[in-house]
Amino acid sequence: MEGRMTYGETIARLLDAAGPAAPAATEGPAHACGAGVLQKEQSQRPPIDAVALRYALERNEINAHFQPQFDLQTDQVCGVEALARWHHPHFGPVAPEQFVPLAEANGLIADLTRTIMSQALQEAVTATAAGHALSVSLNLSPMLLESPELSEELGSVAQQHGVPAGRITFEITERAMLPELAVALGALTRLRLRGFGLSLDDYGTGRSSLRQLTRIPFSEIKIDRSLVHGAHQHQEQRARLRAAIQIADELGVRTVAEGVEDFRDRQLIRHYGCARAQGWLFKAALSGTELMEWLAAYNGRHPAG
Numbered sequence: 548m549e550g551r552m553t554y555g556e557t558i559a560r561l562l563d564a565a566g567p568a569a570p571a572a573t574e575g576p577a578h579a580c581g582a583g584v585l586q587k588e589q590s591q592r593p594p595i596d597a598v599a600l601r602y603a604l605e606r607n608e609i610n611a612h613f614q615p616q617f618d619l620q621t622d623q624v625c626g627v628e629a630l631a632r633w634h635h636p637h638f639g640p641v642a643p644e645q646f647v648p649l650a651e652a653n654g655l656i657a658d659l660t661r662t663i664m665s666q667a668l669q670e671a672v673t674a675t676a677a678g679h680a681l682s683v684s685l686n687l688s689p690m691l692l693e694s695p696e697l698s699e700e701l702g703s704v705a706q707q708h709g710v711p712a713g714r715i716t717f718e719i720t721e722r723a724m725l726p727e728l729a730v731a732l733g734a735l736t737r738l739r740l741r742g743f744g745l746s747l748d749d750y751g752t753g754r755s756s757l758r759q760l761t762r763i764p765f766s767e768i769k770i771d772r773s774l775v776h777g778a779h780q781h782q783e784q785r786a787r788l789r790a791a792i793q794i795a796d797e798l799g800v801r802t803v804a805e806g807v808e809d810f811r812d813r814q815l816i817r818h819y820g821c822a823r824a825q826g827w828l829f830k831a832a833l834s835g836t837e838l839m840e841w842l843a844a845y846n847g848r849h850p851a852g
């Protein structure tokens with residue numbers, strides 16, 4: 548029998564299985580993205596800046612919404628991913644793809660992360676009280692890994708809300724450039740030692756620089772929708788998807804597929820042994836109030852066996 552691989556080998560093989568960098572998928576059901584579409588999207592972006600963002604954070608205009616995650620074996624809701632939503636009083640909704648980079652570039656990302664984490668953990672407490680024990684996934688900007696106090700700060704937010712670290716997973720995208728390896732490794736290892744889960748987000752969009760991540764003890768990989776969406780129709784994509792799930796499985800790293808929009812892709816990932824999934828086929832992100840109503844109705848229809 549083949550010996551157990553180290554985390555370094557795991558991640559190196561995962562990165563290899565994903566192949567070369569894939570173009571970032573666009574939001575929404577239509578994936579067409581010609582120059583004209585891009586120009587139109589950019590011109591439709593509201594003219595927000597760091598001052599507006601700081602003001603929005605102070606006035607609680609930015610809120611956590613929650614996309615349910617499903618156990619593919621049982622169809623039970625097992626967790627939620629918290630996603631930041633900003634509804635500007637004049638411009639309406641502002642996309643995270645616009646304001647998250649703005650927060651990163653203007654020293655506001657720690658504030659944004661704290662806001663979303665606090666709201667998400669508050670919601671987890673409410674859900675638990677109503678009988679829905681959910682895990683919570685939070686997006687963590689790679690930039691924050693440079694802060695030596697990160698794990699202590701996140702640990703104390705979890706403690707303030709009374710949510711055990713084991714129910715919280717931080718997702719770190721492989722799309723972005725990471726800080727220097729030693730720095731990132733230190734921060735991530737400290738988070739893991741505190742008992743938090745760590746997820747390699749957007750897996751399959753990898754840049755070669757992220758090969759440096761090979762020593763990080765991930766507990767989960769989150770397979771990007773560019774590998775998942777339409778896999779039932781494309782043989783090469785299917786092979787890469789299957790390889791990723793197999794390797795993660797071999798190493799005891801949980802797999803979550805994101806961007807599941809089609810029941811045939813869902814059948815495929817379940818057949819390949821993927822543990823969890825999220826996507827518009829199941830449910831898009833909901834506000835806290837909507838989530839509680841939806842959970843009650845869903846769990847009523849799908850009682851735990």
Ligand code: C2E
Pocket residue numbers: 573574575576614629630631642643644647659660663686687688718720748749772805806807808825826827828831832
């Ligand atoms: P992500 O972490 O990869 O989050 C998944 C994105 O895919 C979300 O977009 C979600 O609404 C969207 N999505 C969910 N299901 C489907 C589906 O079936 N098909 C398709 N095409 N899309 C689906 P969203 O909310 O616009 O967020 C975009 C990105 O912004 C996130 O990507 C994440 O990288 C970042 N982001 C969002 N909230 C936060 C936050 O609180 N902190 C940080 N650092 N980043 C955040």
Ligand code: CA
Pocket residue numbers: 628686718748
């Ligand atoms: Ca994510």
Ligand code: CA
Pocket residue numbers: 748749769771805
């Ligand atoms: Ca993702």
